[in-house]
Amino acid sequence: MSASTRNLLQLTDAHIAYGKVEAVRGVSLDVAEGEIVTIIGANGAGKTTLLNAIMGILPLRGGVTFAGTDFARLEIEDRVAAGLSLVPEHRELFTAMNVEDNLRLGAFRVGKSSPAQSLDRVYALFPRLKERRRQLAGTLSGGEQQMLAMGRALMGVPKLLMLDEPSLGLAPTIVADIFRTITELRGSGVSVLLVEQNAQAALQIAGRAYVMELGEFVLAGTAKDIAANAGVAASYLGF
Incomplete structure (x- = not known):
């Protein structure tokens, strides 16, 4: 260090x-x-x-x-x-809500009144979430749900x-994507x-x-x- x-x-x-x-x-x-x-x-x-x-x-x-x-x-x-944010092991998404509403809840917890910038940042990290933004969280694949759980935590700008x-x-190819994203997070501070x-x-x-x-x-x-x-x-x- x-x-x-x-x-x-x-x-x-x-x-x-x-x-x-x-x-x-x-x-x-x-x-x-x-x-x-x-x-x-x-x-x-x-x-x-x-x-x-x-x-x-x-x-x-x-x-x-x-x-x-x-x-x-x-x-x-x-x-x-x-x-400080935690993405729990079982993700704990609101499965009956769509992707974007789940993400916005991540900003609500820390009182962010205008999460548009945070949404843009999350969608840049996880383009698939943008494609699925109106889809119910419970219908996503396991990999997409992990992306959503991470994206929701990032909405609070931790x-x-x-x-x-x-x-x-998760399948090996999805695991590789998740770990690549984790590395990118360090690069963003x-x-x-x-x-x-x-x-x-x-x-x-x-x-x-x-x-x-x-x-x-x-x-x-x-x-x-x-x-x-x-x-x-x-x-x-x-x-």
């Missing part, structure tokens, strides 16, 4: 519990401006739990700052307004976009925190990576170094 680059998200010694069961223990991470960071790990490792806690959906014990602001007691709406398993259930089971694809586009097992980070470093780790290759890359 260069001296001119500052941390956007800083998480320190985070603990997250479901009742008396601690699902995440002593986790610290950071995401800098203009950076893609990925968290890889098996199902049940705690990755989704961690993203939900950063978003404010679950309680978190520990330090969490975003753009220099203490997020520990902020409501979800305030976190969104500050520039500084940091958190993505939970964006490739889940949006930082990305990516949770992804497709470790090989995630490590190809990320600058840094964390490996999560049983609620803890067991490795952290550059994506290149993590990909070259023999244990990671055997467990997550199929080598």
Whole structure:
């Protein structure tokens, strides 16, 4: 990380519990401006739990700052307004509404009164959504629904976009499109925190990576170094 680059998200010694069961223990991470960071790990490792806690959906014990602001007691709406967005694993679209109405709801959550510019930006990233803008979200393909979920989050003009398993259930060609778009987002000034089971694809586009097992980070470093780790290759890359 260069001296001119500052941390956007800083998480320190985070603990997250479901009742008396601690699902995440002593986790610290950071995401800098203009950076893609990925968290890889098996199902049940705690990755989704961690993203939900950063978003404010679950309680978190520990330090969490975003753009220099203490997020520990902020409501979800305030976190969104500050520039944090989450695309959840199951997308959570309004399936009985059309594509454009779903997108406009993304701007409404942060009080954007004129989302035309944001719409243009999303349609430039995802031309297929523009073609389908009057189509009901529930009738879209899985790949198109993922594009819509990402586009809706981008309507709020986030500084940091958190993505939970964006490739889940998608055909390889669609996965390639999604990951290409994630790379383009970094170029437009949006930082990305990516949770992804497709470790090989995630490590190809990320600058840094964390490996999560049983609620803890067991490795952290550059994506290149993590990909070259023999244990990671055997467990997550199929080598």
